[in-house]
Amino acid sequence: MNEKSDYYIQLNSKVEKMLRTSEFLGSGHNGIVYSLPNQRVIKIFKNKRICSKEYDIFMKTRRSKFFPKVYEHGDYYIVRDYASGERLDKYIKKHGINKEISHNIIRLIEEFKKLNFKRLDIRCKDLYLKEDFSITVIDPKNNYSKKVIYPRHLMKGLNNLGVLDEFLSTVSDENSKIYELWNFNFKQYLEKNIK
Numbered sequence: 602m603n604e605k606s607d608y609y610i611q612l613n614s615k616v617e618k619m620l621r622t623s624e625f626l627g628s629g630h631n632g633i634v635y636s637l638p639n640q641r642v643i644k645i646f647k648n649k650r651i652c653s654k655e656y657d658i659f660m661k662t663r664r665s666k667f668f669p670k671v672y673e674h675g676d677y678y679i680v681r682d683y684a685s686g687e688r689l690d691k692y693i694k695k696h697g698i699n700k701e702i703s704h705n706i707i708r709l710i711e712e713f714k715k716l717n718f719k720r721l722d723i724r725c726k727d728l729y730l731k732e733d734f735s736i737t738v739i740d741p742k743n744n745y746s747k748k749v750i751y752p753r754h755l756m757k758g759l760n761n762l763g764v765l766d767e768f769l770s771t772v773s774d775e776n777s778k779i780y781e782l783w784n785f786n787f788k789q790y791l792e793k794n795i796k
């Protein structure tokens with residue numbers, strides 16, 4: 602039996618009705634996402650507990666412009682804003698990074714601090730970039746459970762894309778303390794993981 606074949610969830614008639622006009626947008630480890638009218642999407646989860654954890658994060662971030670607004674939810678689904686724009690890593694691969702994107706990434710991590718996240722990190726592929734270079738988080742995870750003091754995954758992603766130095770030069774211009782913390786920890790991480 603493959604993974605997809607046991608992806609069966611009893612949905613109520615309301616959700617089934619929503620799905621009739623929807624289009625498939627993407628899927629991941631935890632769910633499948635479909636577009637809905639009015640610039641919204643529905644994410645259907647395989648696991649009730651993960652759905653509830655993601656919903657809890659969205660409740661805590663509901664005043665933040667970096668996170669999609671949530672409209673309704675059930676045991677296995679969440680209806681939220683459609684994230685327009687392009688996945689950050691895909692955009693950078695094509696066009697490189699610039700000061701404005703770097704600035705918005707720094708502001709995003711600052712926002713994580715304000716929201717009392719323990720995990721000050723996110724993967725590039727969970728970020729969407731709009732035309733005005735503003736950033737939206739599409740898939741928040743473990744933000745309140747796992748302690749991470751600097752954006753290691755994010756920096757690793759930028760490093761793989763060949764734009765880490767350019768990003769860090771903006772960090773250094775904007776906030777030397779943050780630059781030292783991030784640069785020091787990431788260099789140490791690279792040294793430990795090279796062999």
Ligand SMILES: Nc1ncnc2c1ncn2[C@@H]1O[C@H](COP(=O)(O)OP(=O)(O)O)[C@@H](O)[C@H]1O
Pocket residue numbers: 626627628629630631632633634642644669681682683684685739740
């Ligand atoms: N708000 C959104 N707007 C547009 N596309 C989305 C949105 N949320 C998710 N997607 C698409 O659906 C895919 C799976 O969603 P995601 O939340 O990452 O699921 P998982 O938790 O299973 O990783 C994403 O990689 C993306 O392509």
Ligand SMILES: [Mg+2]
Pocket residue numbers: 629630727740
């Ligand atoms: Mg995902």
